[in-house]
Amino acid sequence: MVGYDPRADGRNVSNLEVAVAGSVSGLVTRVLISPLDVIKIRFQLQIERLSRSDPNAKYHGILQAGRQILQEEGPTAFWKGHIPAQLLSIGYGAVQFLSFEVLTELVHRASVRDARDFSVHFVCGGLSACVATLTVHPVDVLRTRFAAQGEPRVYKTLRNAVVTMYRTEGPLVFYKGLNPTLIAIFPYAGFQFSFYSSLKHAYEWAMPAEGKKNGNFKNLLCGSGAGVISKTLTYPLDLFKKRLQVGGFEQARASFGQVRSYKGLLDCARQVLREEGAQGCFKGLAPSLLKAALSTGFVFFWYELFCNLFHHVKKADS
Numbered sequence: 295m296v297g298y299d300p301r302a303d304g305r306n307v308s309n310l311e312v313a314v315a316g317s318v319s320g321l322v323t324r325v326l327i328s329p330l331d332v333i334k335i336r337f338q339l340q341i342e343r344l345s346r347s348d349p350n351a352k353y354h355g356i357l358q359a360g361r362q363i364l365q366e367e368g369p370t371a372f373w374k375g376h377i378p379a380q381l382l383s384i385g386y387g388a389v390q391f392l393s394f395e396v397l398t399e400l401v402h403r404a405s406v407r408d409a410r411d412f413s414v415h416f417v418c419g420g421l422s423a424c425v426a427t428l429t430v431h432p433v434d435v436l437r438t439r440f441a442a443q444g445e446p447r448v449y450k451t452l453r454n455a456v457v458t459m460y461r462t463e464g465p466l467v468f469y470k471g472l473n474p475t476l477i478a479i480f481p482y483a484g485f486q487f488s489f490y491s492s493l494k495h496a497y498e499w500a501m502p503a504e505g506k507k508n509g510n511f512k513n514l515l516c517g518s519g520a521g522v523i524s525k526t527l528t529y530p531l532d533l534f535k536k537r538l539q540v541g542g543f544e545q546a547r548a549s550f551g552q553v554r555s556y557k558g559l560l561d562c563a564r565q566v567l568r569e570e571g572a573q574g575c576f577k578g579l580a581p582s583l584l585k586a587a588l589s590t591g592f593v594f595f596w597y598e599l600f601c602n603l604f605h606h607v608k609k610a611d612s
Contacts, residue, residue, distance in 0.1 A: 296391070296490065296594065297418065298399035298409050311604040312395045313388040319596035320387030323589050324380055329372035330585040331379070333359045337578030338536040339442055341552035341570070344577055350552075356581050374443070377452055378436040385430040391597060393422035394487065412488045419487030420480035427479050432468035434475070435459075438539045471538035474559045478531030485524035490594055493519050514595040521590025522583055529582060530575035534562045 307315075333356060337344060342351040353359040363371050397418040402409040427434075436455055449455035459467045493516035525532075538556055554569075556562035566574045 296487065296597065297394055297415060298402055307601050307604050309392055309395065311601065313392045315597050315600035315604065316387035316389075316391030317384045318387075318600055319391075319593045320383035321380060322596050323592040324376075324383040326592060327585050327589045328376055328379060329360070330581050330588070332363070332372050332374055334578045334581040334585055335438060335442055335536060336363070337581060338533045339540060340577065341554060343570070343574075356584075374440050378433045378440060382430050382433040382437055385433065386426045387593070387597075389426035389429050390422045390483070393425045394418055397422060410491065412492055415488040415491050416484035420484035422487075423479045423483030424476055427472075427475055431472055431475060435468050435470055435539050438536060442540050470541060471535040474531050474535040474538060474562075477559075478528050478535060482524050482528040482532075485527060486520050486590055489520035489523050490516055490590075510595060510599065513598045514591045517594030518587040518591035520594075521586035521588075524590070525583055525586035526579075529579055530563075532582070533575055533577060534559055534566070537562050537566070 333353075336353055336359060340351065340353055342348050344354050345351060346354050348354070353362065360372075367374075398409045398414065401407060401414050401418065407414050436452065436459075439455060439459070440449060443449065449458060494512060497512050497516055537554070538559065541556060554565060556565060563575075570577070
C-alpha cells in the first residue's frame with residue numbers, strides 16, 4: 295500500500311526503507327523510459343507543427359524522431375543528460391514517497407479525515423511532489439538542457455554545465471520554470487496518488503479473486519492508468535515548463551528549428567496559443583502519455599515490490 299494505511303496489519307516499513315524503495319523505483323524506471331523522455335522534450339521544444347505537411351518541422355512522429363535522433367546523434371543521444379536525470383529520479387523518488395507517507399500518517403493521527411480518502415491522497419500527493427520538486431529542481435533544469443542540446447554540444451560534462459550556466463546566467467538559472475513546475479506538479483502528483491488508489495479499489499471490486507492473487511500486475515496496471523489520466527489533465531503546464539527551462543539556451547537549439555524567448559509563464563502560454571494554436575499546448579502528448587503510463591506504472595510497481603520485500607525480510611528475521 296502506498297501511503298499510511300491503519301488497516302495494514304503490522305506492515306511496518308521504516309521511513310528509511312520507504313525512501314530507499316522510492317529511490318530504487320525511480321532509478322530503475324529512469325533507465326527504462328529515458329529514450330521516450332528525450333523524444334518528448336524534443337517535441338515540446340519544437341515551435342513548428344509536429345506534422346509531415348510542415349517542411350520546416352524536424353520531428354513529426356515518435357518513430358521518425360527516434361530514427362532521426364539515432365541517425366544524427368547515435369544511440370547515446372537517448373540517454374543524454376542521464377546522470378542528472380538519475381540524480382533527479384533517485385532524489386525525487388525518495389523525498390516524494392517519504393513525504394507522502396509522513397503526510398498521510400499525520401492526517402490519520404490528527405483524525406481529520408480517513409487517510410485513504412481520494413481527497414487526502416490528492417492533497418498529500420501534491421504537497422509531497424512540491425517538496426520533492428523544490429529539492430531537486432536544479433537537477434531537472436540540467437537534465438532538460440542536456441536532453442535539449444544538439445550537436446555540437448554546448449555542455450560537455452555535468453560539471454561544465456553547472457559552471458557555465460552559473461557564470462553566464464546566474465544562480466537563479468537553476469530554478470527556471472519553477473513556477474509552472476510547482477503549479478503543474480501539485481495536481482499531476484495529486485491525481486497520480488489518488489487515481490492509483492482508486493483504480494486499485496476498482497480493480498479489486500471488479501475482479502476480487504484476481505485482485506488478491508496478481509498484486510504486482512494490479513500495481514503496474516493501476517499505476518499506468520493513473521499516469522495517463524494525470525498527464526492528460528496537466529500536460530500544457532508541463533510543456534510551458536520545458537519552454538521556460540531552455541530560455542537563454544537558444545544557440546544550442548538553432549539546429550532544431552525556430553526558437554522563442556518568453557518573459558514568464560503567462561507570456562509563454564500566450565505566445566504558444568497565438569502562434570501554435572490550442573494543439574500547440576499538447577505537442578509531444580503521444581510520447582508523453584506512453585512515458586507516463588510506463589514510468590508511473592513502473593514507479594508504483596517497483597516501490598510496492600521493494601516495500602513488500604523489506605516487510606518480508608523483517609518478518610523472516612523476527
